Amino acid sequence: MPDKIEIIRDGSEYIIKNKKLERMVLMTDLENEEALNYLKYKLKKLKIGDRLKKMGLAEGSTVIIGNLVFELTD
Structure with missing residues (x-):
């Protein structure tokens, strides 16, 4: 994903x-376990979790990507 991730x-x-x-999240069927696992894989590959932890992400913090709101877990 060559675009800058802010x-x-x-x-x-x-x-x-x-x-x-954001488009990938919008197109993902969040009720489909396989689709959700693929999205998690992509986020892990992009090291989103690592970047969030470096910024001080704490348990109970909320992550928002487009219309998806979740708590990051390992």
Whole structure:
């Protein structure tokens, strides 16, 4: 994903901005376990979790990518 991935911290929320990633989330059937696992794989491959942890992500913090809101787990 060549576009810059911007992460904005707003209190305990981390908002991830990237058009391709936001589009991928929008197109993912979040009720489909296989599709959700693929999305998790892509996020891990892009080291999103590592970047969030370096920014101080704590348990209970919220991550937002497009219309997807979740808590990051290992």
